Amino acid sequence: MSEVDTWRTWLTVLRTPGLGPGGLRERLLAANGDIDIVLAQLRRHPAQLGDEAAAWLDQPDEARLAADLAWLAEPGHRLLCCTEADFPPQLETIPQPPAALFLAGDASLLLHPQVAIVGARSASAAGLAHARGFARELGLAGFTVTSGMADGIDGAxxxxxxxxxxxxxxxxxxxxxxxxxxxxxALARRIAAQGVLVTEFPPGTAARADHFPRRNRIIAGLALGTLVIEAGLQSGSLITARLAGEQGREVFALPGSIHNPLARGCHRLIRDGARLVESASEVVEALAPAAVALGVELASRLSGREGRKDAVPMAGASGWRGDSDYQRLLEALGHDPAALDELVARTGQSAAALSSMLLMLELEGMVEGLPGNRYQRLAH
Structure with missing residues (x-):
């Protein structure tokens, strides 16, 4: 079966009314991950999901599917399915994990250690400045900043x-x-070119109020921790923070003036157990162990070495040093800055696996991340 045929099968199933990510994942589990079997079973028993689903499965909207396929055929676009090795494992433990994600940009970023920054849409000038500053510092420290592209704090x-x-x-x-x-x-174009746009909603889906809580669970799920900068007591950012806490992730909140109504949501989070932070370094320090652990898990998973106990570096200060893949990576880096795609060519490793290994080395002070997805080996 061709790649386009596989896409078409996935799109047909994803657009089946009444199925949802939970129902699709249950069926994939029963079918050992074979989407063709899932579609065949749905078509054999269409009434299980109701008349609307039965009508769609009997005669899908070919124009809609053609438009979906046209979008996927564009450079940088991808349908990332939960059956694929580089589907972000951190999403597997969230409520109603998505069955597939539509991406525009660099898919490997979803495997990087992420920090979510969220907050008020009607943010103050100080709040916007804090968002820009914290995001920049966290990015320079090796974390990928994740948000919801909303107005205010997200956009900043x-x-x-x-x-x-x-x-x-x-x-x-x-x-x-x-x-x-x-x-x-314009911001979306910059993100697609320099980062990645992510959604579980198929092409053509307009904004709806109930979509944004669903989006928030993915933001919280992708990130190792969520930082809230300015939020009213009724802010959607508090939903993201609550979801992060329920998923066992760290929640951070920036305090503000008692006279600022946009500080009240943050103060409530702090009273409820969120970490009060005043600098990005406090977030980095709190999340570094989780980032190292994620890097170890992904490097092992993506290089297909789960069965080799001697090949999995320990999440300690120097457990990677005896690992031959890490040594080859350091040799491939040489002494001049190298782009990720150059390292892929030199080592034969996937971009996702190398990203995780490079993070480990960066946290150990062996490698420095540079703008443009480039890396520099540091002298020791």
Whole structure:
């Protein structure tokens, strides 16, 4: 079966009314991950999902599927399915994990250690400055900043990272071909070129109020921790923070003036157990152990070495040093800055596996991440 045929099967199933990510994942589990078997079973028993699903499965909208396939055929676009090795494992433990994600940009960024920055849409000038500053510092420290591309804090966080020449992840509450709010069209183009746009909604999906809580669970799920900068008591950012806490992730909040209504949500989070932070270095220090652990897991998983106990580096200060893949990577780096795609060619490793290994080396002070997805070996 061709790649286009596989895409068409996935799109047909993803667009089946009433199925949802949970139902699809259950069926994939029963079918050993074979999407063709899932579609065949749905077509044998269409009434299980109702008349609308039965009508779709009997006669899918060919124009809609053709438009989906046209979007996927564009450079940099991808349908990342939960059956693929580089589907982000951190999403597997969230409520109703997505069955597939539509991506525009660099898919490997979803495997990087991420920090979510969220906050008020009607943020103050100080809040916007804090968002840009924290995002830039976290990006320079080796974390990928993730947010929802909303107005206010979200947009400022994305811009702060992009302006530093670094990458960012934007999780959308629309289809990948729609931008909300509309004023962020230029920002979305920058993110697609320098980072990655992510959504579980297929092309053509417009913004709806109920889409954004669903988007928020993915933001919280991708990130090792969530930082809230300015939020009212009724802010959607508090939903993201709550989801992060429920998923066992760290929650950080920036305090503010008692006279600022946009500080009240942060103060409530702090009273409820969120970490009060005043600098990006505090976030980095808190999340570094989790980032190292994620790097170890991904490097092992993506290089197909799970069965080799001697090949999995320990999450300690120097457990990677005896690992031959890490030694080859250091040799491939040489002494001049090298881009990730150059390292892929030199080592034969996948970009996702190398990203995780490079993070480990960066946290150990052996490698420095540079703008433009380049890396420099440091002298020791």
């Amino acid at each position: 966080a994305h811009a702060g990272v992009l302006d530093a020449g670094l990458a960012t992840v934007a999780v959308m509450g629309t289809g990948p071909d729609r931008v909300y709010p509309r004023k962020h069209h």
